[in-house]
Amino acid sequence: MSVRPPIVLCFSGHDPSGGAGIQADIEAIVSHRCHAASVITALTEQDSRNVKKLLPQNPADIICQAETLLNDFKVSAIKIGLLGHADTALAVHDIVRQCPDIPVVLDPVLAAGGGTELAGEQLISAIVAKLLPLTTVLTPNSQEARKLAGVNDLNACASLLRAKGAQNVLITGSHEDSLLVHNRLFMPDGLNETFNWERLPQHYHGSGCTLASAIAALLAQGLDVFTAVNEAQEFTWQSLAAAYLPGKGQHNPRRLFWMDA
Numbered sequence: 001m002s003v004r005p006p007i008v009l010c011f012s013g014h015d016p017s018g019g020a021g022i023q024a025d026i027e028a029i030v031s032h033r034c035h036a037a038s039v040i041t042a043l044t045e046q047d048s049r050n051v052k053k054l055l056p057q058n059p060a061d062i063i064c065q066a067e068t069l070l071n072d073f074k075v076s077a078i079k080i081g082l083l084g085h086a087d088t089a090l091a092v093h094d095i096v097r098q099c100p101d102i103p104v105v106l107d108p109v110l111a112a113g114g115g116t117e118l119a120g121e122q123l124i125s126a127i128v129a130k131l132l133p134l135t136t137v138l139t140p141n142s143q144e145a146r147k148l149a150g151v152n153d154l155n156a157c158a159s160l161l162r163a164k165g166a167q168n169v170l171i172t173g174s175h176e177d178s179l180l181v182h183n184r185l186f187m188p189d190g191l192n193e194t195f196n197w198e199r200l201p202q203h204y205h206g207s208g209c210t211l212a213s214a215i216a217a218l219l220a221q222g223l224d225v226f227t228a229v230n231e232a233q234e235f236t237w238q239s240l241a242a243a244y245l246p247g248k249g250q251h252n253p254r255r256l257f258w259m260d261a
């Protein structure tokens, strides 16, 4: 019998276009030779341009599905993506607080790349109060970091988000007006590191999901946070560099790029 791959439990939304959400997670996790277990937090209606409708799932069902899996599987990392409703955040909190030894990667999805808001004030408050204290690596883009922290300066955002309980904060810089993309990792004890990436030319759908899931998979394999964050960025950049246009909107990361090598 072959060796069991590490298991990543995802709490994610479904994007029928296949660019973001759980499909992005599964592709990124499988690319890292891990197994993805998936609890769907919300259905959506969307295409490669924008999200048209958000359909949060029943919080009690989310809890049951996760408990059933956790009673059967040894989960090595948890990835949290789109929540869509404050009650969903509370349901996920209910589960994750029972797993103190499992690393948690939280991608705070607050808006779609096409512009649709995916989180109101109540959800933002629930993420900050309930989920940040359980988070090993928080992966906001710069806009999400500002919304969560309520301040403009990104260093100050990171300090505030760490003070609210997130152990490590990776703020991605693709939304900033800089020649290179600067992703900054803020770690305990005041340590931080800036990663500089060549800016790619397109708009991409699901890049945040790809990055967060890759980090979760690498943590599930037992890598430390710094190495996981470093390698996951390289994987995401390669996926974006090989992206394709599935429709009339944003590009889709090619997360299985290595199959064509």
Ligand code: PLP
Pocket (backbone or CB within 6 Å): 012, 013, 014, 015, 020, 021, 022, 044, 046, 051, 081, 082, 109, 111, 112, 113, 114, 204, 205, 206, 207, 208, 209
């Ligand atoms: N839909 C779902 C289900 C998502 O999880 C996300 C992001 O995580 C989005 C849409 C938005 O993706 P993007 O910001 O890449 O457009």
